Amino acid sequence: MNKAVSVTRAVEMIPDGASLMIGGFMGVGSPHRIIAELVRQGRKNLTVIANDTGRPGHGIGRLIDAKLVRRVIASHIGTNPETQRQMIAGETEVELVPQGTLVERIRAAGFGLGAVVTPTGLGTVVAEGKQTLEINGKTYLLELPLHADFSLLLAERTDYRGNLSYRLTGRNFNAVIAYAGDKVIAEAVEIVPIGCISPDEVVTPFPLVDYIIEREVRVNGR
């Protein structure tokens, strides 16, 4: 079982108009090589679901710069003035979601749950048009699951089966989006032989991962 493919081939599987969940927090833990290839192949009309849109020229910001994104669902776009400009100009549709709600909506889709019931956002613009629920005398907001055609991850290590491990704050959204995309493409800093990542170190288990690519092509081990 070898899930390794070239980055070209991995991105060729993604059609125009696809919805993508992309890991990373301010570009930390984002699959930069896959993003660069999406730009190179010029995929259009994408829906991007991610914590943020990075910065201009960096991380998910590169997709925004190239105007490949039709719709963004994120918790924060403050570090990318270009996303804000495209939103205000009506070029890109942006849905802002509280970060804890965003991650739970993704988890709900990936874990087979019908909704998220949270106090976050009650009485704010986030609650507009949404159902509220009263449970044991407390009011909650009902938020719906978020699913995507593809999840694009960055791991620190993967084995050839697709078991993934992460490092420090590089884990962020990567671990959960692996559950919520129909197809999961993982970029890793390095690909290691099966058995090199101990079962206890595996954060994302192999059945979730469809394809793997290495972050950098190394020649003669360098």
Add this chain to the structure above:
Amino acid sequence: MDDKTIIAKRVALELKDGELVNLGIGLPTTVAKYVPTGIEVSFQSENGIVGMVPVPFEGLENEFATDAGGAPIGAIPGAASLDSVNSFGLIRGGHLDVTVLGGLEVDEQGRLANWMVPGKMVPGMGGAMDLVTCAKRVIVAMVHTQKGKPKILKQCTLPLTSLRRISLVVTEMAVIEPTAEGLVLREVAPGVSVGQVLAATQARLIVPRHVPVMPITEPWALLPDRRAELRQ
């Protein structure tokens, strides 16, 4: 002492031994520098670490050791990393003792607006709505006025971050506690009068008979420096 130092020093005095604390980006992050000696608190960064140190140790910077603004950080021995689900589990589940955030406006009901200015600045709420709604204590660290205009208002004009009444507002002029009765003026900054605070605040403030001065200046700092003399 500049305004931001006054605010950070005063907020730091609110932290208690053993607490888990989340500091927002910018001014709130500087609170870590002033944690009183003898007090040990753990800092969480919502992108996935507890036990972070805001400044990385030289030579140990790592591309995967960053704060919520993407800036490099360090970590204490015994730190733990976690994914966003678990990080927000700590926040939303009520396991976070204190969150310190910046603010655009606070109103008489103690409600905070800090995530957008419609038509002008739409950064998004990030983790702020979860933090303000669910942390055990919410401390807002902000300058008292913006270009001379009060930020503590009868009613917030900007979109709210949460309906939750925050715990404390610390500015370079005052410490104000929102209560069920309204905003109570708890302290004034050194050299600031109650009258000056009232003039810079649009909201009605409840002023107790005695309003102490923020205990942020070390008593010895007020004395003439005699170290040179003592050395002789």
